[in-house]
Amino acid sequence: MTEEELRGRVRALVAKVDPDRVDMHTFRGAQFDHGLALVNFPEGHGGLGLNPRMQGVVNDELQKSCKTTYDDLVVNPIGIGMGMPTLLTYGSDEMKKQLLRRCYTGEDIWCQLFSEPGAGSDVAGLAMRAERQGDAWVVNGQKVWTSLAHVSRWGMLLARCNPDVPKHEGLVYFLVDMQSPGVEVRPLYQITGEAEFNEVFFNDVRIPHANVLGKVGQGWHVAITTLMNERTALGGGSSQRASGPIRILMGLWQERGKGRGEAGAVSRDRITKLYIEAELLRATAARGRAAQRSGNPGPEGSVGKLAQAELYKRIWECCTDVMGADALTYEAGYELRRPRTEDRRDAVGMAKYQFLRSRANSIEGGTSEVMRNILGERVLGLPGEPRVDKAVAWKDIPR
């Protein structure tokens, strides 16, 4: 299909179902049925079997043709970004029929249930227990850092089905109905005062065997598919020169920092350094995308997550220093609450919030330490660390 034909198909969709007149679920449902949801997906499953790059054409045409547009990352970030590719690869036809469309429309929000209090970077060492009982499994344990669990209908759940084999070999991957009896979601109180995340407790939750993705004991392979789709979403920097966090820092400096004379010289140099790195993060991501397009991906594409996390922490911290005494206050307060955008509508509020929030950048989606291991081992080819838990049954690993 040519780009022009694809654009024609988008215009036909909009002519038939006008997003400015119908609700989100209706429009996105129609988009899915037209194969314009994720064009790289097969026909009948929301796509047209095209190169994933062509999605950009669809989105561009939608932007041009209608006022109302939706961002997948807002509608159902985990479901669309990570759930749908996993389900497409490992789900039964029946599950795909039942779940893909509702995931895309946003009728069913999805969450990811991997991390546990005892399994962070070492997620394959997780302890949540799954025991087979006839046609179902009974699951017990606790998950943590679960975004959107409180509004989710479906969870991607990784649990241990066999503690007597090494950790990677004893896992099973489920799609769990979050409305099942025994699932309890509690907000997780973070350093910002917000609860973006949740803790999720499973007490004798029954999951039908039909909800297993992949083979029993091979849940790790399925989880890799999910995780691969997570990291690609992080680390591209900002799309435009001097935009994003650095723009806010520069704005704060222009308002408050200038005119500090000699005393400001050090701060000015510090901000200039951050500006340079922000520009180079952007340029390096662009170089990575260009290399990917030419079919010659190199290391430039893999450094973004680490570089961005570490840079953004420094930029937001610099913002508090530029604000000086004004950063002694935190107007949003620390009462437990779900995220609300009004706390960070202006630069000052945003900077105060992000000063705290950005500490998670180098932890979530792979800590900076894990990212450095990945760069060291997969890009530079350095040998891995000796694994003391490699050939050991999970139950015998110290914890």
Add this chain to the structure above:
Amino acid sequence: MSFTVTPEHEELRQTVRRFLAEKSPIAAVRKTMTTDAGFDDAVWAQMAEQIGLQGLIVPEAHGGAGMGAAELAIVAEEMGRVLFCAPFLSTVLATQALLLAGSEAARNDLLPGIAAGTTRATLAYVEPGGDWEPSAAKATATQEGADWRLDGEKAFVLDGHTADVLLVTARTADGLSLFRVDAGAPGLERKALPTLDLTRKLANVSLNGARATRVGTAGDVTPAIERAVQWAIAALAAEQAGGAQRCLETATDYAKTRLQFGRPIGTFQAIKHRCADMLVSTEFAKSAAYGAAAALVDGDGVVEATAIAKSYCSEAFFQAAGDNIQIHGGMGFTWEADAHLYFKRAKSSSLLFGDPVKYREKLAARIGL
């Protein structure tokens, strides 16, 4: 803020890499760097004959290849990787000085020889004290018939002791202009400096009524010389990125094979993570160097992009060179290991044309900080 790497660029890179692998292995670098000239005449001639790099950015009309900043970046990156000892950076400076500030007669006269590798030219624009702004020049030029006489001191002149032709900035009644002083000219005295970095030669030049020809266009050439220096900075930044890449590679290779505590030291996160950080900053350095080249190609944002490149590539290369010594342990501190050659090159490159702080100062003013 970058240029698209084409298959032709990749081919150029491979050609240069092959040439340098043959002509400039590290043993040759070590030999050449201890000579007074600091380069190998035969290799210089072969480079001109076989791959014509002296004429890379010389227009075709003057016998060059007519390439631009993107190709220059690729070539310089390869030279920086292997610490190629040759008057290449001075050639870039002189070529751009002639193209940007030279009269048509001077370009016709000098560029064909430069492109052919038979004339080695350099630009003498810095004076003692090391203020790297072309506008700081105090040397004076006095007309005497058709000729000129130059008086003053020039310092840290790249390959100043070996160049056949020195392009010298000096003040006239109508501002700063550019003059040609030939190697044997009366009143010219050149003194090679004992350099920190043996792989890049510098000289001080005394002008005591030195006989010169005016080659500068009418009027003040300060902005043109500034732009010529920006070309050299773009080339230097690419060299630095190539040097950082090589340090990363040698450090990583060593970490894979050096055994301590019964395992390769690269298995330790203290080493592995240092290498990963080098990888990040090396990739950023490449982006910065390519960004400076792209700005020169577009003719847009050159001051900003070269300032970013000078600041970032200088620090990234120095950090990588230091890390390379550290990862090599005691071995890294020896004369025998090559790590010190890169370390010294990194510092000299960082200081040449002005240090990172100076360029961040320039950038800050440009972006409204």
